[in-house]
Amino acid sequence: MTTETIIQTENLNLWYGESHALQTVSMGIPKNRVTALIGPSGCGKSTLLRCFNRLNDLIDHVKITGTILLDNEDIQCSATDVVMLRKKVGMVFQKPNPFPKSIYENIAYGPRVHGVKEKSELDAIVERSLRRAALWDEVKDRLHDSALGLSGGQQQRLCIARTLAVEPEVILMDEPCSALDPIATAKIENLIDMLKQQYTVIIVTHNMQQAVRVSDFTGFMYLGKLIECGKTVQIFEHPKEELTENYITGRFG
Amino acid sequence: MAEKFHMELSQLKQDTLVMARFSRDMLHDALQALIEQDTEKAKEIASRKKQVRDTTIALEERTYQLIAMNQPMAKDMRVIACTLKIITSAERIGRYGKDIANMVKHIKGQPDFGQPVPLMHMANQVIAMIDDTLAAYEVENLDRIAGLSFRDDAVDSLWHSIFRETLTFMMENPKTITRSTYFIMVARYLERSGDHACKMAENVHYMVTGERIEIK
Numbered sequence: 001m002t003t004e005t006i007i008q009t010e011n012l013n014l015w016y017g018e019s020h021a022l023q024t025v026s027m028g029i030p031k032n033r034v035t036a037l038i039g040p041s042g043c044g045k046s047t048l049l050r051c052f053n054r055l056n057d058l059i060d061h062v063k064i065t066g067t068i069l070l071d072n073e074d075i076q077c078s079a080t081d082v083v084m085l086r087k088k089v090g091m092v093f094q095k096p097n098p099f100p101k102s103i104y105e106n107i108a109y110g111p112r113v114h115g116v117k118e119k120s121e122l123d124a125i126v127e128r129s130l131r132r133a134a135l136w137d138e139v140k141d142r143l144h145d146s147a148l149g150l151s152g153g154q155q156q157r158l159c160i161a162r163t164l165a166v167e168p169e170v171i172l173m174d175e176p177c178s179a180l181d182p183i184a185t186a187k188i189e190n191l192i193d194m195l196k197q198q199y200t201v202i203i204v205t206h207n208m209q210q211a212v213r214v215s216d217f218t219g220f221m222y223l224g225k226l227i228e229c230g231k232t233v234q235i236f237e238h239p240k241e242e243l244t245e246n247y248i249t250g251r252f253g
Numbered sequence: 254m255a256e257k258f259h260m261e262l263s264q265l266k267q268d269t270l271v272m273a274r275f276s277r278d279m280l281h282d283a284l285q286a287l288i289e290q291d292t293e294k295a296k297e298i299a300s301r302k303k304q305v306r307d308t309t310i311a312l313e314e315r316t317y318q319l320i321a322m323n324q325p326m327a328k329d330m331r332v333i334a335c336t337l338k339i340i341t342s343a344e345r346i347g348r349y350g351k352d353i354a355n356m357v358k359h360i361k362g363q364p365d366f367g368q369p370v371p372l373m374h375m376a377n378q379v380i381a382m383i384d385d386t387l388a389a390y391e392v393e394n395l396d397r398i399a400g401l402s403f404r405d406d407a408v409d410s411l412w413h414s415i416f417r418e419t420l421t422f423m424m425e426n427p428k429t430i431t432r433s434t435y436f437i438m439v440a441r442y443l444e445r446s447g448d449h450a451c452k453m454a455e456n457v458h459y460m461v462t463g464e465r466i467e468i469k
Contacts, residue, residue, distance in 0.1 A: 237326075
């Protein structure tokens, strides 16, 4: 089975001031697959994730060299429309962060920004997005209630639905379950599995069992370097690098 | 927590080695009792079967618990997978020892062939294969099992040779049929034990390298 690459980094380096946070990272992200980034705290996995939608632009003193291709186009160049980039590459964060608005408005917000005005069209987007995020049945009768009244797990699925509303190609997830209980986590994990039919998912997780459960490919990072990247089964059954072996078997440090 | 798990895993490995060597001794001692026609010794060897069975169950239980509690991955997972296979093969080898020991009372006093059959020689080959495989498992180094396939070929040749030889004895003198039939079974059990050594070695290879190979 061949898989098309949707994102490709070549010799990607990133500095936060003097600190060299990403060191010559070259990695391909397969399309319509789930890729997990694992590694100890501070290894650069969230930094790498944030390169894919240029969220690091918002931080002062950041310097980036190398290329990041999305659909074969360099997203680092000045001509890139960052708003369009972030529409293509959505993101879900560690803690659910719904807007203090109704469930409906949370979903409709993005499409409105991108010019959708027709109510019937917005209604359809809201329903489709909530269905894809496996939340529709739980909230269809209270779409105009505040999103802040939802449980943590529901809020996180709402954030995923909000991302889906603008039809992204890639969804970045930075520890999406670490603030959730096991049942809510299981629902998000099932959702991730469904999402890969239509989207490419890149997930950063501290939980290696979660990486095993949800991902097709895994990249292991350490001290800013991508140490090893491959099929999840291979990484967790017989990693090629001793460093990876030591990390996933808990023999680190 | 990882440290506790690795200590338990290391202890499981050590205890598996003790059990496997206990089974190996049963096979070795059973052959000696057979050659010496020592029924008392044979009886004692057969009685060791209970310990093998009990230890097998206890070791398997501990292995399942380690999996359930720690979800081992990579090398840890491969050590556990290999250990389970070794426990199974070792138990089988111990049971062959018991089966051979149980034959001693039936063979004792039966007409002899007048010339030796190389059963002890064959047993020594097989036991050396088991020893080397267990040593490879213990130190996680494949050097001692590198030529195992050729050694298994030699054991297979001995099995065919003993089979043909005893058939000849039976044809020449039907009074030797009882002894001959038992000897063929012993040779067959030894050949099977050699195969178990190869199976264990395949798993040790997987444990060390992550690659599957076939030793035949």
